[in-house]
Each structure stands twice: as C-alpha cells, then as structure tokens.
Amino acid sequence: MAKKKTKFICQSCGYESPKWMGKCPGCEAWNTFVEEIEAKPSRRGAFVHSNSSIVTKPSPISSIETSSEPRMYTSISEFNRVLGGGIVRGSLVLIGGDPGIGKSTLLLQVSSQLASKEKVLYISGEESVKQTKLRSDRLGVVSDQLFVLAETDLEYISQAIEQTNPGFVVVDSIQTVYHSEVTSAPGSVSQVRECTSELMKIAKTKGIAIFIVGHVTKEGSIAGPRLLEHMVDTVLYFEGERHHTYRILRAVKNRFGSTNEMGIFEMKESGLEEVANPSEIFLEERSKGAAGSTVVASMEGTRPVLVEIQALISPTSFGNPRRMATGIDHNRVSLLMAVLEKRVGLLLQNQDAYLKVAGGVKLDEPAIDLAVAISIASSFRDQPPKPTDVFIGEVGLTGEVRRVARIEQRVQEAAKLGFERVIIPERNLGGWTVPKGVEVVGVASVREALQYTLGG
Structure with a gap:
C-alpha cells in the first residue's frame, strides 16, 4: 500500500511547505501550519461545470452587449448603496462578520425581497431546513420563489443551482462547503x-449573483487564505x-462601486432595519460643553457622516505615557x-492619552486630523469648544491645515443637523455655495484653529 503524502499549509495565506514550520515565510504568522493529505490528480480532472466546456474567443469590447438590467435592487437603500447601487448580476460577494452579528x-x-422578482436559492451548511424556516417565520419571510437547501457537498450544490436556475444564491457559509475530490477537511x-x-465559475458563466458568508478570525479578518478576498468581486x-x-x-473591496462605503442598520426583533440618517444616531448621546469632545464631518464612501471624537488627557503615573485609541489609527x-x-507648545510628553470615536465607527481619512488635534488640546487645557462647532481638515507635520475633498457635502451635512460654525482649511474657501445659517471659518494652521475655538 502506497504511503500517503502530506503537506503543511498556512491557514492565513495558503503558503505550502513539505514540513512543519513555526513561522510562516509568506505572512510571518506563528503556529498557522496545518497538515493536509496531498490529493492525487484525478483522471477526469477537477469537477467541471457543464458550461465550462464552452469554447470562447476574444471579442472587441465595443461589440459586447450588457444586460438591460445589470443590477438587482432591494428596498433596503443602505444595502444597495454599499454595493454601489444594487447587486450586480454574475458577481461573487463575500460577507464576513463575528458570530451572531446578523449576517444570516x-x-x-x-x-425575501429579491424572491418577489425572481427565484432565489438559500443554501445553508450550518442549519437544517427547519431551523432556517424558524428564522424566516420570525422575520416574516414567506415566498414561493425562495428555495432553501441544507447541503455542504459542492457537487450537489451545483446540481441544485442547475435545476433551480435562480437569479440569486446565498451560501452560508463557505467554511462548511467541501469539494469531494479535495482530501482536506472542510x-x-x-x-x-x-x-x-467553482462558485465563481458558476456565477460568471450563468450570470447568477452569489453571496458567500465567511467566518472571521479573532483579529476580525476573514478566516482562510487572503486569496479568498482577491478572488471575489466584493x-x-x-x-x-x-x-x-x-x-x-x-x-x-468593490469592483462595481465605491470602497469604504458604509450602511447603518438597527437590530430589532423583526430583523434588521436601515438607519436613514446615521449622523443623528452617532450624536444623540453627545454631552454638550464637555472638554475633549469635538465633531468631525467624515466621508464614508460617498456620504458625509458627522461623528463625535472624544479625548481624555491626564498626567501619567508611569515612566512611559500610554497612548490608546479606539476607531482611530494609533500612529x-x-x-x-x-x-x-x-x-x-503643549507639553504632552508626560500625559496619558485616550481617544475614542463614539458609536463604534472606524475613521481612517486624513480629514479627521484637525478634530483629533482640537480634542486633545481641549482635554489638556480642560476648555470645552463650542458644541455647535464642526472641524474638518488634514494636519501636516509643520502644523499647517491642508485642503480636503468634498468640502461642500461635509458643510451641508453639518448645516442640516443644526451646527452653526464649521472650521475648515483656508485653501477650501471659495468656489462653492455656503449653506444659510452656517459660519465657515478658514484656518491655515493648528495654532490658528486653537485661537478660534479655545482662545489661544
């Protein structure tokens, strides 16, 4: 009897090695190698989809015809906007999140909403058909066009898609699905x-939009190889x-729309409901007149969102002061x-600094710099800025406040929520219409911004 050959594969990046190693040379992660049996090449090759045998040839891009309805729309406008305006037919979308967060x-x-227009196939690899029905009853989901299948074998899943011919497919989750000719565990x-x-081939050849659910690691990234995120469209x-x-x-990631687009939902007993104006949600519990609290107009994809930034500066009792940040890059x-x-001239080298973005939002654009700097100075001096001020601007290493993009949209969002003054970069003044009832102040440096807000 021939001895089975084994190989070791990194669970983070997919790096293969003939022997076990403590540290992966590819992604430099520790203790990620898992032993798997090396599969023998099959005579008939890998599982071949029926449409994959069609021979294609290059075509001029001008002669390619697109579908009359390239996207599928739902009544959840937040979901449509995050995807770039709707679900693109033939796309493969990966959605990840913590257990119990509400992906399913x-x-x-x-x-349920798409089933009113065309057939939908919901494939559950973690729950039985009856368990899925219990969830649908709680959500009020009833449709004869919504088909449910509890299966983990990819070959049977492919046959079900072929027989049902749906326009939309959900696979929950990809970590439970297995290929019969791959010897490793699901x-x-x-x-x-x-x-x-294989799911990507089905989506592209048949024009079916497929959503696959992916588990996440304790660090918050999609479990499995990084190649998985490169393969999918969104x-x-x-x-x-x-x-x-x-x-x-x-x-x-979105090949058909803007990246870093954000949609807000509220979890209720009847399911998820979209939040039309997230700025009000993030600012509803704000303490007015508190030192270290500022408001910034941040662009989340194509939409401006007003978010509160909080800072707490206190003398350190250790040799090295602590720097902690939630929702903002520590560096x-x-x-x-x-x-x-x-x-x-603020003496901060002996001060502990704790910063937080209220509401659990993560901000990573440079336009939040000025609001963060004002928050730190306000908490250090124990002087609260005006609660009706909004701060927008990027801060350079020489202390200058630099220009930011889409300033008019940001100021309009501040005016809509009743803010009276907006501190912006001096270079952004002019060339656009200032909303009524809002005072726009242009500053060239952080020192000048502090003079306007904290009096020096």
Whole structure:
C-alpha cells in the first residue's frame, strides 16, 4: 500500500511547505501550519461545470452587449448603496462578520425581497431546513420563489443551482462547503480556495449573483487564505457590538462601486432595519460643553457622516505615557500629539492619552486630523469648544491645515443637523455655495484653529 503524502499549509495565506514550520515565510504568522493529505490528480480532472466546456474567443469590447438590467435592487437603500447601487448580476460577494452579528438575518431579508422578482436559492451548511424556516417565520419571510437547501457537498450544490436556475444564491457559509475530490477537511485552505473557485465559475458563466458568508478570525479578518478576498468581486464586513443594537455594513473591496462605503442598520426583533440618517444616531448621546469632545464631518464612501471624537488627557503615573485609541489609527494619534507639542507648545510628553470615536465607527481619512488635534488640546487645557462647532481638515507635520475633498457635502451635512460654525482649511474657501445659517471659518494652521475655538 502506497504511503500517503502530506503537506503543511498556512491557514492565513495558503503558503505550502513539505514540513512543519513555526513561522510562516509568506505572512510571518506563528503556529498557522496545518497538515493536509496531498490529493492525487484525478483522471477526469477537477469537477467541471457543464458550461465550462464552452469554447470562447476574444471579442472587441465595443461589440459586447450588457444586460438591460445589470443590477438587482432591494428596498433596503443602505444595502444597495454599499454595493454601489444594487447587486450586480454574475458577481461573487463575500460577507464576513463575528458570530451572531446578523449576517444570516440580513441575507435572508435580502433573499425575501429579491424572491418577489425572481427565484432565489438559500443554501445553508450550518442549519437544517427547519431551523432556517424558524428564522424566516420570525422575520416574516414567506415566498414561493425562495428555495432553501441544507447541503455542504459542492457537487450537489451545483446540481441544485442547475435545476433551480435562480437569479440569486446565498451560501452560508463557505467554511462548511467541501469539494469531494479535495482530501482536506472542510474549512481548510485547499477546500475554501477550490470551492470559491467553482462558485465563481458558476456565477460568471450563468450570470447568477452569489453571496458567500465567511467566518472571521479573532483579529476580525476573514478566516482562510487572503486569496479568498482577491478572488471575489466584493468584500463586505458586518461590524458592531453584539450587545448593542446598531450594525455597520462596510465595503472594503468593490469592483462595481465605491470602497469604504458604509450602511447603518438597527437590530430589532423583526430583523434588521436601515438607519436613514446615521449622523443623528452617532450624536444623540453627545454631552454638550464637555472638554475633549469635538465633531468631525467624515466621508464614508460617498456620504458625509458627522461623528463625535472624544479625548481624555491626564498626567501619567508611569515612566512611559500610554497612548490608546479606539476607531482611530494609533500612529496618527501619536503624530498629532507630536505636532501639538512641537508647533503649538503643549507639553504632552508626560500625559496619558485616550481617544475614542463614539458609536463604534472606524475613521481612517486624513480629514479627521484637525478634530483629533482640537480634542486633545481641549482635554489638556480642560476648555470645552463650542458644541455647535464642526472641524474638518488634514494636519501636516509643520502644523499647517491642508485642503480636503468634498468640502461642500461635509458643510451641508453639518448645516442640516443644526451646527452653526464649521472650521475648515483656508485653501477650501471659495468656489462653492455656503449653506444659510452656517459660519465657515478658514484656518491655515493648528495654532490658528486653537485661537478660534479655545482662545489661544
């Protein structure tokens, strides 16, 4: 009897090695190698979809005809906007999130709405058909065009798609699906890569929009190889605290729309409901007149959102002061504190700094720099800024406030929520219409911004 050959595969990046290693040379992660049996090449090759045998030839792009309805629309406008205006036919979308965050609930609601227009196939690899029906009863999902299948074998899943001929398919989750000709266990790098590849072929050849659910690791990234995110057309992250009602759907990759687009949902007993104006949600519990609290107009994809930034500066009792940030890059906070100390003269080297973006939002654009700097200075001096002020601007290393994009949309959002004054970069003044009832102040440096808001 021939000895079975084995290989070791990194569960993070898919790097293969003939022997076990503690540290992966590809992604430099520790203790990620798992032993898998090396599959023998089959005589008939890998599982071939019926349409994959069609011979194609290159065509001029001018002669290619697109569908009359390239996207499928739901009544959930937040979901449509995150995807770039609707679900593109023939696309493969990966949605990830923590357990219990509401991924299956969201996709079942979307399936119910699409089932009013065409056939939908919901494939559950983690729940039985009756368990899926219990969830649908709670959500009020009833449709004769919504088909449910509890299956994990990719070959049977492909046959079900062929027989049903749906326009929309949900696979929950990709880690439970297995390919019969791959010898490794379901959820391994080889299985996830092969199953996703086959689902991508089905989506592209038959023009079916397929959503696959992916588990996340404790670090918050999609479990499995990074290749999985490169293969799909769109990657969505469903974020939020399990003990809070609000959920954030964020697009981190989208071939058919804007990246970093964000949609806000509220979890209720009847399912997820979209939040039309997230700025009000993020500011509803704001303490007015508190030192260290500022409001910034941040662009989340194509929409401006007003968010509160909180800072707490206190003398340190340790040799090295602590720098902690939630929702903001830690390195950006250290950079802005260095600018305040060098260019403004604030002695922050012996102060602990704690910063937080209220509402659980993650901000990563440069336009939040000015609001973060004002928050730090306000808490350090124990002087609250005016509660009706909004701060927008990027801060350079020499202390200058630099121009930002889409300033008119940001100011209009501030005016809509009743803010009276907006501090913006001086270079952004002119060339656009200022809304009524709002005072726009242009500043050239952080020192000048502090003079307007904190009096020096």
